[in-house]
Amino acid sequence: MTRESNRIPSMVKNRKLVEERRAQIIRGAQELFMRKGFHKTTTREIARECGLSIGTMYEYIQTKEDVLYLVCDHIHSELEARLKEALSETETGRESLMKAMAQHFRVMGELSDWVLLIYQETKSLPKEARKAILEREKEITALFQEILERGIRDHTLHLDPTSVPLMAHNIMVMGQMWTFRRWALAEHYTLEEFTRRQTAWLLQECTP
Amino acid sequence: MTRESNRIPSMVKNRKLVEERRAQIIRGAQELFMRKGFHKTTTREIARECGLSIGTMYEYIQTKEDVLYLVCDHIHSELEARLKEALSETETGRESLMKAMAQHFRVMGELSDWVLLIYQETKSLPKEARKAILEREKEITALFQEILERGIRDHTLHLDPTSVPLMAHNIMVMGQMWTFRRWALAEHYTLEEFTRRQTAWLLQECTP
Amino acid sequence: MTRESNRIPSMVKNRKLVEERRAQIIRGAQELFMRKGFHKTTTREIARECGLSIGTMYEYIQTKEDVLYLVCDHIHSELEARLKEALSETETGRESLMKAMAQHFRVMGELSDWVLLIYQETKSLPKEARKAILEREKEITALFQEILERGIRDHTLHLDPTSVPLMAHNIMVMGQMWTFRRWALAEHYTLEEFTRRQTAWLLQECTP
Amino acid sequence: MTRESNRIPSMVKNRKLVEERRAQIIRGAQELFMRKGFHKTTTREIARECGLSIGTMYEYIQTKEDVLYLVCDHIHSELEARLKEALSETETGRESLMKAMAQHFRVMGELSDWVLLIYQETKSLPKEARKAILEREKEITALFQEILERGIRDHTLHLDPTSVPLMAHNIMVMGQMWTFRRWALAEHYTLEEFTRRQTAWLLQECTP
DNA sequence: TATGAATGAGAATTCATTCAT
DNA sequence: AATGAATGAATTCTCATTCAT
Numbered sequence: 108m109t110r111e112s113n114r115i116p117s118m119v120k121n122r123k124l125v126e127e128r129r130a131q132i133i134r135g136a137q138e139l140f141m142r143k144g145f146h147k148t149t150t151r152e153i154a155r156e157c158g159l160s161i162g163t164m165y166e167y168i169q170t171k172e173d174v175l176y177l178v179c180d181h182i183h184s185e186l187e188a189r190l191k192e193a194l195s196e197t198e199t200g201r202e203s204l205m206k207a208m209a210q211h212f213r214v215m216g217e218l219s220d221w222v223l224l225i226y227q228e229t230k231s232l233p234k235e236a237r238k239a240i241l242e243r244e245k246e247i248t249a250l251f252q253e254i255l256e257r258g259i260r261d262h263t264l265h266l267d268p269t270s271v272p273l274m275a276h277n278i279m280v281m282g283q284m285w286t287f288r289r290w291a292l293a294e295h296y297t298l299e300e301f302t303r304r305q306t307a308w309l310l311q312e313c314t315p
Numbered sequence: 316m317t318r319e320s321n322r323i324p325s326m327v328k329n330r331k332l333v334e335e336r337r338a339q340i341i342r343g344a345q346e347l348f349m350r351k352g353f354h355k356t357t358t359r360e361i362a363r364e365c366g367l368s369i370g371t372m373y374e375y376i377q378t379k380e381d382v383l384y385l386v387c388d389h390i391h392s393e394l395e396a397r398l399k400e401a402l403s404e405t406e407t408g409r410e411s412l413m414k415a416m417a418q419h420f421r422v423m424g425e426l427s428d429w430v431l432l433i434y435q436e437t438k439s440l441p442k443e444a445r446k447a448i449l450e451r452e453k454e455i456t457a458l459f460q461e462i463l464e465r466g467i468r469d470h471t472l473h474l475d476p477t478s479v480p481l482m483a484h485n486i487m488v489m490g491q492m493w494t495f496r497r498w499a500l501a502e503h504y505t506l507e508e509f510t511r512r513q514t515a516w517l518l519q520e521c522t523p
Numbered sequence: 524m525t526r527e528s529n530r531i532p533s534m535v536k537n538r539k540l541v542e543e544r545r546a547q548i549i550r551g552a553q554e555l556f557m558r559k560g561f562h563k564t565t566t567r568e569i570a571r572e573c574g575l576s577i578g579t580m581y582e583y584i585q586t587k588e589d590v591l592y593l594v595c596d597h598i599h600s601e602l603e604a605r606l607k608e609a610l611s612e613t614e615t616g617r618e619s620l621m622k623a624m625a626q627h628f629r630v631m632g633e634l635s636d637w638v639l640l641i642y643q644e645t646k647s648l649p650k651e652a653r654k655a656i657l658e659r660e661k662e663i664t665a666l667f668q669e670i671l672e673r674g675i676r677d678h679t680l681h682l683d684p685t686s687v688p689l690m691a692h693n694i695m696v697m698g699q700m701w702t703f704r705r706w707a708l709a710e711h712y713t714l715e716e717f718t719r720r721q722t723a724w725l726l727q728e729c730t731p
Numbered sequence: 732m733t734r735e736s737n738r739i740p741s742m743v744k745n746r747k748l749v750e751e752r753r754a755q756i757i758r759g760a761q762e763l764f765m766r767k768g769f770h771k772t773t774t775r776e777i778a779r780e781c782g783l784s785i786g787t788m789y790e791y792i793q794t795k796e797d798v799l800y801l802v803c804d805h806i807h808s809e810l811e812a813r814l815k816e817a818l819s820e821t822e823t824g825r826e827s828l829m830k831a832m833a834q835h836f837r838v839m840g841e842l843s844d845w846v847l848l849i850y851q852e853t854k855s856l857p858k859e860a861r862k863a864i865l866e867r868e869k870e871i872t873a874l875f876q877e878i879l880e881r882g883i884r885d886h887t888l889h890l891d892p893t894s895v896p897l898m899a900h901n902i903m904v905m906g907q908m909w910t911f912r913r914w915a916l917a918e919h920y921t922l923e924e925f926t927r928r929q930t931a932w933l934l935q936e937c938t939p
Numbered sequence: 940t941a942t943g944a945a946t947g948a949g950a951a952t953t954c955a956t957t958c959a960t
Numbered sequence: 961a962a963t964g965a966a967t968g969a970a971t972t973c974t975c976a977t978t979c980a981t
Contacts, residue, residue, distance in 0.1 A: 742961085743961070745961090748961085783962090783963095784962065784963050784964060785963085785964070786961095786962060786963045786964055786965095787961075787962050787963065787964095790961070790962075
C-alpha cells in the first residue's frame with residue numbers, strides 16, 4: 108500500500124513482517140508528528156508509541172527521516188485512494204469533475220491535519236525523498252488533468268487545452284486552501300458552500 | 316519597519332541600537348533559514364552570519380524562536396509594502412484589482428524563497444507569535460477585499476458581496492501557488508502568462 | 524541502601540543496573556562535591572569521575588540536582604546505619620544513650636566532610652527533595668528520642684518528658700558541632716574529651 | 732561599620748562615597764541572596780536591586796564574591812552589635828550570662844534568615860575571606876568566654892576553667908540551633924521556653 | 940529478530956566581567 | 961564617576977544511532 112515503502116532498506120528480510128512493522132511505525136509516528144511536529148518528536152517516542160523497542164524499530168528503518176518519508180508517502184496513498192473512490196470512467200467529464208472536486212475538498216477537509224503535515228515537514232526530507240513526494244503530488248494533479256481532458260474530448264467541458272495543467276493545479280490548490288486557511292474561511296463558509304462556489308466558478312470557465 | 320519587533324523584549328535599552336542590531340540579525344538569519352531551514356540553523360551560525368557574538372545577539376533576543384518571529388514579521392512587512400506600492404485610490408476597482416494581482420504575483424515570485432520560509436517554519440513559533448503572523452496574513456488578504464469592495468461600489472466588478480472574502484483568499488492562494496508549485500507550473504507558463512490567465516479567470520467571474 | 528533512590532526516575536529499566544550505576548555516580552560525585560562544592564562541579568566532571576559518559580550518566584538521572592539528592596540521601600543512610608550499629612535493645616536507656624552519643628560523635632567526626640556537604644548544599648535541592656532530606660534528619664533525631672524515652676521508662680534517666688525532643692536535638696547539634704567547629708574545638712579538646720564532657724553534661728541533667 | 736569593608740579594593744577614591752554605595756549594595760544583595768541564594772543571584776540583579784548600573788557597581792567591588800563577603804561581614808556586625816547591647820560590665824557574671832544568652836537567642840531568631848545565609852554561603856568565599864568570616868565567629872564566641880570567665884572570677888559561676896571554651900561554643904551552637912532546626916523545635920517550644928530550658932540546663936552545670 | 944544500554948557530538952542559553960564613551 | 965553594550969567561555973542537557981547480547 109505505502110507504495111514507495113520498498114525504497115527504504117530494512118535489516119529484516121521477511122517482506123511480510125517488514126510491511127506489518129512499518130504500518131505500526133507509520134501509525135505511531137503520524138499521530139506524534141501531527142501533534143508535535145517532526146523535529147520535536149524523538150525516535151524514542153516513536154518507538155514507544157508504536158510498541159517497538161528502539162532497537163527493533165531501527166531494524167526496519169535507517170534514519171528518522173525514513174519515518175517521515177514513510178508517513179508522508181502513506182498520507183499521499185490515502186489521499187489518492189480516497190480520491191479515486193469517487194472516480195468513474197462511465198460518467199461525462201463534467202460530472203466526473205464535479206464529483207472529484209467535491210470528494211477532493213471533503214478528503215482534504217477530513218485529513219487536513221495530515222495534509223498540513225506533508226506540506227510543513229516535507230522540507231526536512233533528504234533531497235531524493237523530497238523529490239519522490241513531489242512526484243506523488245504530480246500524480247494526483249494528473250488525475251484532475253485526465254478528467255479535464257476527458258471533458259474536453261466528450262465536449263462537456265470547454266477549455267483551452269493549454270489551460271488544463273493550470274486548472275488542475277488550481278483545483279489542487281483549492282483543496283489545500285481548505286486545510287491551510289480554514290481558520291479564516293470557516294468564518295464565512297461551510298465546506299459545502301465552499302465546494303459549491305469554487306466548483307461553480309471553475310465550471311463557468313469551462314462553459315462556452 | 317518590522318512592526319511587531321517591539322513585542323520582543325531586549326536587554327539593551329537604546330531603541331535605535333536595538334532596531335539596528337535586529338535588522339542585522341534578520342538579514343543574517345533570513346539567509347540561513349532559507350538555505351538550511353530553522354531547525355538546522357544553529358544560534359552560533361546566526362550570530363556569526365550577522366557579525367555579532369552570541370552573547371551580544373542574545374542581548375537583543377530571548378530565544379532562537381524570537382529570531383524566527385523577527386524574520387517572518389520582516390518578510391510580511393516587505394510583502395505588504397511591495398503590494399501597497401501598486402495600490403492607488405484613484406483608479407477603478409477593476410483596474411486596481413488587475414494591477415494588484417499582477418504586483419502580488421510578481422512579488423510572490425521574487426520573494427518566493429522567503430514566502431516558502433514563512434509557510435514552512437511558522438509552526439515552529441510559539442502560539443502567541445504564530446497568531447501574530449496569521450494576523451499579518453489576514454491584513455494582506457484584507458487589502459484585496461477592499462479592492463473588490465471598491466469595484467463593487469464603482470460597478471466595475473460584479474460580484475456577489477458574500478463572495479468577497481472567498482475571492483480575496485483565492486487571490487492570496489494563487490500568489491502562494493506560484494511559489495509552492497513553480498516546479499510544476501514553470502514547465503508550462505511564464506509568470507506573465509500565469510498572471511494573465513489567472514487574472515482573466517477571476518475577472519470573468521466579476522463580469523456580468 | 525540509598526533508600527530514596529527510587530524516587531528519581533531512570534531511563535533504564537533494569538533495576539539492578541540502575542542500583543549499580545547510581546552507586547558509581549554517588550561515589551564519584553561525593554568526592555567532587557566535597558572538594559569543590561556542588562555549584563563548582565560540572566556534570567562532565569561527575570561523569571568522568573565515575574567512569575560513565577555524560578550520555579550514559581543522564582540515563583540514570585534527570586538533572587544535576589538529582590545527583591546531589593542521591594549523594595545526600597546516601598550520606599544520611601550511612602550516618603543512620605553507623606549509628607544503629609551501636610544501638611542495642613538489651614541495655615538500659617542510660618547505657619544506650621552513652622554508647623549512642625559516643626558513636627554519634629565518632630561518626631560525625633569521621634564523616635565530617637560528608638556531613639558538611641549535606642548541611643551546605645541541601646539548599647540547592649528542589650523543594651520536594653529538600654523536604655525528603657529533612658525527613659531523614661528527623662528520623663535520626665527520633666532514634667535519640669526513643670533512647671531517652673526508654674531511659675525514662677526504665678528509670679535510668681530522669682528527665683521531664685517534655686524535654687525529650689529538646690535533648691534529642693541538643694545531641695544532634697552536639698554532633699554537628701564537632702564537624703562545624705572543629706577548627707576551634709580541636710585546639711582545646713580531643714574527640715574523646717569532647718565526648719566525655721558533653722555526655723557528662725547531658726547525663727547530669729538526667730540525674731536526680 | 733562593616734568593619735572589614737576596607738579589605739576590598741575600590742576604583743573609587745572618595746571614602747565616604749565608597750561607604751555609602753557599598754551600603755546600598757549590601758542592602759540589595761542581602762535580600763536577593765536570602766531569597767535565591769548566592770549562586771542563583773546574578774550580578775545584574777544585584778545592580779538593579781540596589782539602584783546602580785552594573786558598571787558603577789563594579790567600581791566598588793572587584794568580583795561577585797566581594798559582594799558576598801560584604802554581606803556576610805555586615806550580618807556579623809549586626810549580630811555582634813545586637814549582642815553587645817545586652818552586655819554590661821556592672822552585673823555579676825551569672826546575670827550577664829543569662830541576659831546574654833537570652834539576647835543571643837532572640838537575635839538569632841530575629842535574624843535567622845541572615846544567619847542561615849552566612850552558614851550556607853560562606854563556603855563560596857575565597858579562602859582568605861572565609862578565614863576572615865571565621866574570625867568574626869571566633870570573636871563573638873569570645874564574648875561568651877569572657878562572661879563565663881568573669882562569672883568564675885566573681886564566684887557566681889562554678890565551672891572548670893578548661894570547660895570555658897566548650898561552653899562558649901555550646902552557647903553559640905544553641906543559638907544556631909534555633910535558626911537551623913526551628914522547623915522541628917517550634918513544634919514543641921516557643922522561643923521563651925527554649926531560652927529558659929537551655930539557660931537552666933547550662934546554668935545548672937555552673938552551679939555547685 | 941529483538942532488545943535497550945551506551946555513546947558523545949552538538950545545541951541553546953547564561954552571566955561575570957570589561958572597557959570605550 | 962557613571963554607564964551599559966559587548967564578550968565568549970562555560971554549562972546543562974538531548975537524542976539519533978549503534979552494537980553486544
